[in-house]
Amino acid sequence: MSRRTAPTPPVESTPGTRPLRADAERNRQRLIAAAQELFAHRGLEVTLDDIAHHAGVGVGTAYRRFANREALVEAVFEDQAQRLIAHAEQALTHADPWDGFTQFFQESARHFAANRGLREVILHGTHGRARMAALRERLTPAASALLSRAQEDGRLRDDIEATDFPLLQLMLGVITEHSREVAPELWQRYFGLILDGLRADRTAPTPLPHRALDQDEFDQTMTRHH
Known part of the structure; x- marks a missing residue:
């Protein structure tokens, strides 16, 4: 008898993009919120590294969610x-x-x-x-x-x-x-x-x-x- 596999849980997606896992979408939203705060106070010269640190996520995660x-x-x-x-x-x-x-x-x-x-x-x-x-x-x-x-x-x-x-x-x-x-x-x-x-x-x-x-x-x- 074949073994049944657990159903894949639903994931969130955005129009025109490949669906993101729930944790990936949470990281994306954390990066956007951190960028909103830093851009508002410091302007657009802050780096993705700065934003990742402020969001509490890894730099690699930032570059996976946003190419630049x-x-x-x-x-x-x-x-x-x-x-x-x-x-x-x-x-x-x-x-x-x-x-x-x-x-x-x-x-x-x-x-x-x-x-x-x-x-x-x-x-x-x-x-x-x-x-x-x-x-x-x-x-x-x-x-x-x-x-x-x-x-x-x-x-x-x-x-x-x-x-x-x-x-x-x-x-x-x-x-x-x-x-x-x-x-x-x-x-x-x-x-x-x-x-x-x-x-x-x-x-x-x-x-x-x-x-x-x-x-x-x-x-x-x-x-x-x-």
Whole structure:
């Protein structure tokens, strides 16, 4: 009589990929969670070795789940890039062009302030594979359309170009990197100042949403950076 073999337990799978064992999928999710944390705080220069150590898995496991860092960048940031695109497309439906423009500018600034890696993958445009490049190509025309609507409405300065905005976001990002531990919302103060500078129809200064640092906070911020 032939010996019966135990049935193979079900495994989890993802579309378009070979099914992973449950423990392999758990390791994959641990690597993604660790990468999200490290990329957000340290940017995209962290290595797969760093991420594996932070996730508590072996380096070999990391390379089995992700061929290289760029594959992991795509796994971490695709959903976040999609959300930015959705914010831009929603802002385009706003009845007031200036409000739609400022809504997206502020929301994207908030995401970039909280996540250094997202700022780098979207604004620098040098990380990720073809999928991330395609998402950036969707975001750029939506952001440009928001700018054009606000200019046509006479509310945004007509000498502003679409290429100004990635640089303004980088400026706000530098403030965040300096002040994260002292005043994580400080970027909002400078967002307010920038927004006043962009308006074509300002009659009085807009109240700033965050106070200035006092001298002790300023010293802490600069000391921490260096």
